[in-house]
Amino acid sequence: xxxxxxxxxxxxxxxxxxxxxxxxxxxxxxxxxxxxxxxxxxxxxxxxxxxxxxxxxxxxxxxxxxxxxxxxxxxxxxxxxxxxxxxxxxxxxxxxxxxxxxxxxxxxxxxxxxxxxxxxxxxxxxxxxxxxxxxxxxxxxxxxxxxxxxxxxxxxxxxxxxxxxxxxxxxxxxxxxxxxxxxxxxxxxxxxxxxxxxxxxxxxxxxxxxxxxxxxxxxxxxxxxxxxxxxxxxxxxxxxxxxxxxxxxxxxxxxxxxxxxxxxxxxxxxxxxxxxxxxxxxxxxxxxxxxxxxxxxxxxxxxxxxxxxxxxxxxxxxxxxxxxxxxxxxxxxxxxxxxxxxxxxxxxxxxxxxxxxxxxxxxxxxxxxxxxxxxxxxxxxxxxxxxxxxxxxxxxxxxxxxxxxxxxxxxxxxxxxxxxxxxxxxxxxxxxxxxxxxxxxxxxxxxx
Numbered sequence: 001x002x003x004x005x006x007x008x009x010x011x012x013x014x015x016x017x018x019x020x021x022x023x024x025x026x027x028x029x030x031x032x033x034x035x036x037x038x039x040x041x042x043x044x045x046x047x048x049x050x051x052x053x054x055x056x057x058x059x060x061x062x063x064x065x066x067x068x069x070x071x072x073x074x075x076x077x078x079x080x081x082x083x084x085x086x087x088x089x090x091x092x093x094x095x096x097x098x099x100x101x102x103x104x105x106x107x108x109x110x111x112x113x114x115x116x117x118x119x120x121x122x123x124x125x126x127x128x129x130x131x132x133x134x135x136x137x138x139x140x141x142x143x144x145x146x147x148x149x150x151x152x153x154x155x156x157x158x159x160x161x162x163x164x165x166x167x168x169x170x171x172x173x174x175x176x177x178x179x180x181x182x183x184x185x186x187x188x189x190x191x192x193x194x195x196x197x198x199x200x201x202x203x204x205x206x207x208x209x210x211x212x213x214x215x216x217x218x219x220x221x222x223x224x225x226x227x228x229x230x231x232x233x234x235x236x237x238x239x240x241x242x243x244x245x246x247x248x249x250x251x252x253x254x255x256x257x258x259x260x261x262x263x264x265x266x267x268x269x270x271x272x273x274x275x276x277x278x279x280x281x282x283x284x285x286x287x288x289x290x291x292x293x294x295x296x297x298x299x300x301x302x303x304x305x306x307x308x309x310x311x312x313x314x315x316x317x318x319x320x321x322x323x324x325x326x327x328x329x330x331x332x333x334x335x336x337x338x339x340x341x342x343x344x345x346x347x348x349x350x351x352x353x354x355x356x357x358x359x360x361x362x363x364x365x366x367x368x369x370x371x372x373x374x375x376x377x378x379x380x381x382x383x384x385x386x387x388x389x390x391x392x393x394x395x396x397x398x399x400x401x402x403x404x405x406x407x408x409x410x411x412x413x414x415x416x417x418x419x420x421x422x423x424x425x426x427x428x429x430x431x432x433x434x435x436x437x438x439x440x441x442x443x444x445x446x447x448x
Contacts, residue, residue: 009072010060012053016068017397021435028438031068037318037400038067039434041442084330085338087374089135091126092341092352094118095142095157096150101179101221103213105247105284107277107411108356117150118344122365123157126342127164129370141175143352148182151190158194175199179213180228181221188235198239200229204250204257211249212284229264242268246294247284254294255301262307270298272422276353276411291425296432318401319433329403331386336362336379340370348373350382353407382406385416392419398430
């Protein structure tokens with residue numbers, strides 16, 4: 001099978017996996033290359049042709065350019081996915097550890113307005129060290145606790161960042177992650193002045209949020225969250241995304257979550273509660289299969305509504321693209337590579353999930369450079385962690401589409417070298433998205 005313009009011929013690979021999918025009474029064959037995540041779908045007739053080496057040169061060339069066939073020299077197309085950065089470009093800045101809520105699945109020990117605020121020295125050192133990083137764009141994401149518990153500190157941080165930016169060529173972006181219960185006019189003015197992008201944490205309407213996101217007295221906060229969101233929207237500060245934690249409190253009627261965010265015109269990212277922090281006492285996370293069923297319900301609800309707010313792109317990009325630029329779902333992940341977390345006392349951690357965990361303390365910004373910290377041997381080992389270091393992941397057919405969240409694995413198993421505790425559901429989601437692609441593209445095409 002020789003193409004005259006390439007002066008090459010192609011042959012099948014012997015390392016492809018075959019997934020047989022039975023859809024609407026017909027069989028389809030998915031050829032999947034596990035180490036890259038590339039795949040193709042054949043109906044029964046074309047799969048028989050493939051096995052019999054009866055595909056024409058154009059068809060084989062198409063497989064070659066997807067990395068699913070070899071040329072006559074044995075060479076293959078390289079899959080140019082986004083490469084993990086060598087230096088952080090995003091700093092999660094915990095401007096305070098104070099928080100006005102005591103959410104039942106929170107992975108940090110905060111709440112009840114007790115904690116520590118970041119001082120100006122730590123602010124300045126954090127900003128200076130991030131500006132030394134090679135990245136052209138630097139993002140500061142202000143978190144906590146609840147960052148609005150230290151609004152004065154937030155303002156001071158932004159002032160310092162703007163002052164130190166003068167004279168360099170960095171593009172600086174600001175983002176805040178808030179529970180939206182403390183939105184006031186001062187914050188509104190601050191957000192507009194510094195063009196702050198916003199993310200919010202809310203678990204859906206009414207009782208769904210009230211069951212999980214509570215104050216120190218166990219009283220739900222939905223009314224305050226809803227009012228805060230409305231105030232942001234009224235001031236043209238609609239959040240660019242919401243984190244919606246899926247657990248026992250909202251997984252059974254998850255379509256209501258889509259309806260709520262659709263009514264607010266806010267995109268949301270659903271994710272299961274992790275096995276860490278207060279969740280270990282409250283047992284809020286989904287059981288095996290529940291996260292997948294909730295995901296599927298939200299998927300179809302969003303399709304029926306014509307909603308574009310359901311952020312399934314973190315899965316779709318990896319399955320369909322694949323783009324794979326979401327730093328928490330690729331190997332190596334972003335921990336200590338693209339992101340770092342700074343606590344008020346200046347301590348540095350690989351990502352937000354590890355903040356406060358002494359086993360993952362990289363150093364203190366008051367005493368060490370960020371460059372020295374990220375190149376410590378144990379940090380470098382974490383930075384280089386891939387699916388090959390995780391027994392179950394190394395054997396998984398979807399290993400190139402996924403990433404075992406390091407802090408989620410640690411919370412569940414006490415080691416970062418284990419699969420994601422929601423691994424079963426992730427694999428179900430990947431297969432579901434492949435099946436949906438077949439239904440929408442192959443089945444429909446064959447009936448036209």
